Amino acid sequence: MNWDATDAGADADAGADAGDRLVGASADGEDQAVEAALRPKSLSEFVGQERVREQLDLVLRAALARGATSDHVLLSGAPGLGKTTLAMIVAAEMGAPIRITSGPAIQHAGDLAAILSSLQEGEVLFLDEIHRMSRPAEEMLYMAMEDFRVDVIVGKGPGATAIPLELPPFTLVGATTRAGLLPPPLRDRFGFTGHMEFYASGELERVLHRSAQLLDVEIDAEGAAEIAGRSRGTPRIANRLLRRVRDYAQVKGDGFVNREVAAAALGVYEVDERGLDRLDRAVLHALLKLFSGGPVGLSTLAVAVGEERETVEEVAEPFLVREGLLARTPRGRVATPAAWAHLGLTAPRHAPGASGQEGLFGA
Numbered sequence: 001m002n003w004d005a006t007d008a009g010a011d012a013d014a015g016a017d018a019g020d021r022l023v024g025a026s027a028d029g030e031d032q033a034v035e036a037a038l039r040p041k042s043l044s045e046f047v048g049q050e051r052v053r054e055q056l057d058l059v060l061r062a063a064l065a066r067g068a069t070s071d072h073v074l075l076s077g078a079p080g081l082g083k084t085t086l087a088m089i090v091a092a093e094m095g096a097p098i099r100i101t102s103g104p105a106i107q108h109a110g111d112l113a114a115i116l117s118s119l120q121e122g123e124v125l126f127l128d129e130i131h132r133m134s135r136p137a138e139e140m141l142y143m144a145m146e147d148f149r150v151d152v153i154v155g156k157g158p159g160a161t162a163i164p165l166e167l168p169p170f171t172l173v174g175a176t177t178r179a180g181l182l183p184p185p186l187r188d189r190f191g192f193t194g195h196m197e198f199y200a201s202g203e204l205e206r207v208l209h210r211s212a213q214l215l216d217v218e219i220d221a222e223g224a225a226e227i228a229g230r231s232r233g234t235p236r237i238a239n240r241l242l243r244r245v246r247d248y249a250q251v252k253g254d255g256f257v258n259r260e261v262a263a264a265a266l267g268v269y270e271v272d273e274r275g276l277d278r279l280d281r282a283v284l285h286a287l288l289k290l291f292s293g294g295p296v297g298l299s300t301l302a303v304a305v306g307e308e309r310e311t312v313e314e315v316a317e318p319f320l321v322r323e324g325l326l327a328r329t330p331r332g333r334v335a336t337p338a339a340w341a342h343l344g345l346t347a348p349r350h351a352p353g354a355s356g357q358e359g360l361f362g363a
């Protein structure tokens with residue numbers, strides 16, 4: 001039985017997110033097209049993440065005052081929380097161009113050397129999913145970050161020679177959903193590390209009002225609150241839900257989004273008041289109704305909902321754990337008291353979720 005404490009914060013990390021999920025945190029094609037238009041362009045426009053914003057502001061302003069390039073910046077946090085947006089803001093605030101690439105795109109050290117050697121002085125290099133870079137490229141990056149220099153290897157075998165290549169000073173902004181996977185020598189070379197948290201509902205409401213204005217959608221405070229509550233703490237999901245609600249408002253109403261319209265629209269898409277979708281609820285339902293709240297093994301639970309084990313573990317569970325609806329215990333998956341309440345069911349007296357049985361949620 002697999003019950004390791006996977007980082008519940010890294011909700012559906014790369015690859016595991018079922019692409020067609022309205023509440024999936026990874027970007028789909030439509031998101032990518034719209035997101036460029038919705039991205040805040042300056043630190044002052046960027047909503048929430050107060051601590052990261054304030055610290056980054058100091059780092060950038062100090063660099064500007066010294067007339068130097070900024071220290072390298074590492075941003076960690078779940079998908080859709082604004083890491084790419086912040087990287088673009090770093091470049092904008094420094095008045096510098098930005099080059100965007102990602103760890104999986106750099107498989108050979110030569111790929112990285114080509115990018116680094118073509119950077120302009122002061123340019124920001126954004127390296128998304130930096131934890132997925134190949135080892136040789138990673139090692140080349142150490143020297144580039146520290147000394148603005150790389151050794152380009154020419155030839156093969158015993159005759160190979162290293163030709164040192166000077167680089168212009170640049171700022172690396174690395175992004176990762178898994179800071180823990182970064183080797184310490186790489187982590188240590190960043191002058192500033194910002195950890196992005198999930199957003200509070202009030203912050204998502206501000207994101208929604210801002211996006212609604214840019215998308216020309218009329219929305220009131222309660223409409224925004226209704227969408228925010230279902231957005232799983234993630235601006236990307238909030239913006240996506242807003243677009244679906246807008247469609248509904250246009251087709252079924254006069255385009256105006258209030259609480260009723262938002263709730264009805266998201267009801268059609270089976271996203272409930274807490275942001276659970278059909279799959280999340282199916283998992284909870286099986287756990288409660290078929291297994292009296294558990295403990296039950298992951299594979300059994302997956303069979304019960306007709307999904308792959310990985311889908312349940314990586315797509316549905318992280319959010320259920322984060323929401324305190326499901327616990328991974330040494331004996332298997334267990335529903336919490338909140339799970340029974342959320343589905344409007346009463347826990348049998350000896351179920352782990354029944355009152356007085358909370359002590360079962362150990363480990």
Ligand SMILES: Nc1ncnc2c1ncn2[C@@H]1O[C@H](COP(=O)(O)OP(=O)(O)OP(=O)(O)O)[C@@H](O)[C@H]1O
Nearest residue numbers: 035038039046047079080081082083084085235236
């Ligand atoms: N703080 C914020 N204020 C306003 N909008 C935001 C904020 N953070 C993110 N967004 C919006 O959410 C969307 C997703 O953000 P972004 O692409 O920066 O996330 P990410 O963390 O880089 O995701 P990934 O890890 O998948 O690359 C963008 O459209 C952006 O406009």
